[in-house]
Structure formats: C-alpha cells, structure tokens
Amino acid sequence: MEAKVLSEAKVYVGTYGKYNNGSLSGAWLDLSDYSDKEEFYEACRELHKDEEDAEYMFQDWENVPEGLIGESWISENFFSLRDAVEDLGDTEQEAFFVWCNYKSHDLSEEDADDLIKAFQDEYIGQYDDEETFATQIVAECYELPDFAETYFDYQRFARDLFMCDYWFDDGFVFRAA
Structure with missing residues (x-):
C-alpha cells in the first residue's frame, strides 16, 4: 500500500450514462471539501443534475487507499480515516500506511480511531x-x-x-x- 495524503484525495466523477454515450464529461472533486459520504454524493448529484437518476462512475482518483474506492462506490470509512489521520504529521501518515500494509489491516472495515491508536502504540520512529x-x-x-x-x-x-x-x-x- 503506497502512502497517501488523505487530505489531498480527489476523485474524477462522471456517470455511466454519459460514458456509454461516448462522453467522459465530469469533474474532479476534492474530497477534503466534504465531511462525509452523503455530502460527497450530494455534490455528485449537483454536478450531474442534467441526468435523471445518474449512476456515478469514479473514473480516476488520487490519494485514496486501495480498498476504499472502486469504479462505482466509495467507502464510508474513507471519511472517518481521513479525519483520524489528520492529526498525524506527514511522516507519521506515511508510517501509518506502511504499518497498515505490514499488518494487513482492512481499511474499509476496521474502525479508524482504533487503527490510529494501535499504530501509535507500536510506532517508534523513522x-x-x-x-x-x-x-x-x-x-x-x-x-x-x-x-x-x-x-x-x-x-x-x-x-x-x-x-x-x-x-x-x-x-x-x-x-x-
């Protein structure tokens, strides 16, 4: 798992309908602008309000760890994890992802605050x-x-x-x- 700066995460949001009609029309949304998954999906609805009952297609993303996003979904855990690692410095965030990978933690399922606490108990330094x-x-x-x-x-x-x-x-x- 490559280290990610979750505060800089962003997603390119299009729709399956537009894609199937040959269009990649959409926009990059900065996930730091949204407090939770519902607020993010509200922005997606606003972005694609020209399409009735749009099915969102996440065509590209940056700084989102594996297992927290797919072509048609984003995990609720992304937002809680982003908030939990916010107080860690950049080096500690990098160490956190090394630790998660080594320990095979499932970021999409495990409680973000528990992960941070366990990491801090085991992390010594660089x-x-x-x-x-x-x-x-x-x-x-x-x-x-x-x-x-x-x-x-x-x-x-x-x-x-x-x-x-x-x-x-x-x-x-x-x-x-």
Missing part, C-alpha cells in the same frame, strides 16, 4: 536502518564507557532486537505486538 536504531537504544539505555563502545557490536545487537521485539520497514521502526 531511522536510516536497523543499526541506527540499535545505536540509539544503546546510547539511551546503557552507559558504556568510550573504550567499550569501540568493542560493542551494534550490528548483532540490531539483529537481536529485530528478531522479536521490533520490526523495520521502509525506514520506519515499530514495536512487535
């Missing part, structure tokens, strides 16, 4: 590699004299840390749960 994280752990938890640091094997210590207690993906470190 690091260049596992060894950089291990070096920080040693510096924070142990007071090694300078001569001992030259003998300390950070690479092996990192290997041991990431065998059971932590996991690393795409530059982010998480607590194993």
Whole structure:
C-alpha cells in the first residue's frame, strides 16, 4: 500500500450514462471539501443534475487507499480515516500506511480511531536502518564507557532486537505486538 495524503484525495466523477454515450464529461472533486459520504454524493448529484437518476462512475482518483474506492462506490470509512489521520504529521501518515500494509489491516472495515491508536502504540520512529536504531537504544539505555563502545557490536545487537521485539520497514521502526 503506497502512502497517501488523505487530505489531498480527489476523485474524477462522471456517470455511466454519459460514458456509454461516448462522453467522459465530469469533474474532479476534492474530497477534503466534504465531511462525509452523503455530502460527497450530494455534490455528485449537483454536478450531474442534467441526468435523471445518474449512476456515478469514479473514473480516476488520487490519494485514496486501495480498498476504499472502486469504479462505482466509495467507502464510508474513507471519511472517518481521513479525519483520524489528520492529526498525524506527514511522516507519521506515511508510517501509518506502511504499518497498515505490514499488518494487513482492512481499511474499509476496521474502525479508524482504533487503527490510529494501535499504530501509535507500536510506532517508534523513522531511522536510516536497523543499526541506527540499535545505536540509539544503546546510547539511551546503557552507559558504556568510550573504550567499550569501540568493542560493542551494534550490528548483532540490531539483529537481536529485530528478531522479536521490533520490526523495520521502509525506514520506519515499530514495536512487535
């Protein structure tokens, strides 16, 4: 799952009727303009008011995670997830999607607030590699004299840390749960 900036999500909305008549007529709608699915569909109705009983066709979208949108539907969970991740910084949002992918979370079904809470419990931070994280752990938890640091094997210590207690993906470190 590629990281998405949900506050920048947008959808190109046409209709099946227009498409079947050879027209791609529609418009990009910025999902940040709508508080929920009903408000979004109201904008779709207004956009295509020239068509009676229009069947909306989402022909393209950006910054909407897989499983939250399809050609003819958008998940109610998109709006609650967008609101839940709003307080996360850009780096944390990216880490959130790495975490969701690694843990195989179903964004369309799971409660957004519960996902954010579980993510925050497990997220440690962004690091260049596992060894950089291990070096920080040693510096924070142990007071090694300078001569001992030259003998300390950070690479092996990192290997041991990431065998059971932590996991690393795409530059982010998480607590194993």
